[in-house]
Amino acid sequence: MATYAILSRFSPQAVTDPKDFKKLAETVSAEIKRQCPQVTWRQSFATLGRYDALDLVESEDLKQLERAAMIIRGYGHAATETLVCTPWNEFIAGL
Numbered sequence: 737m738a739t740y741a742i743l744s745r746f747s748p749q750a751v752t753d754p755k756d757f758k759k760l761a762e763t764v765s766a767e768i769k770r771q772c773p774q775v776t777w778r779q780s781f782a783t784l785g786r787y788d789a790l791d792l793v794e795s796e797d798l799k800q801l802e803r804a805a806m807i808i809r810g811y812g813h814a815a816t817e818t819l820v821c822t823p824w825n826e827f828i829a830g831l
Contacts, residue, residue, distance in 0.1 A: 737794045739778070739821040742805055743787040750813035764811045771807065772800040788814070792821070 751757055768775060774797040781790040791808075795801045805816045 737776075737796055738798075739792065739794050739823075740801055741819045741821050742791040742793060742808065743783075743817045743819070744789040744791070744808055744812065744814040745786065745816075746788045747813040747815075760812060764808055767807050767811055768804045772804045774800045775804045787817075 751760055765777070768777075772795075775793055775795045778792040778794060780792070782788065783790050793801065793804065795804075801818070805818050808814055808816050
């Protein structure tokens with residue numbers, strides 16, 4: 737199963753109160769679970785700097801991964817960047 741990192745930067749209009757992020761995250765998560773059953777969430781992080789959040793996910797289905805990123809963009813009012821993640825040992829072994 738392929739691992740991906742989805743980096744998100746929220747629009748200033750995404751929420752008016754920081755406490756609203758919890759509801760926003762619940763909405764986005766529920767929609768991804770409903771529409772993208774082949775995308776498995778592994779871990780999420782709040783980040784400081786260029787991006788606001790980092791989500792680590794796994795999926796065999798690239799189309800569902802793309803849909804998940806679009807759900808984050810649409811429902812989460814965010815810009816996203818998605819990266820393929822190769823475990824270091826596999827990367828080195830392939831050289």
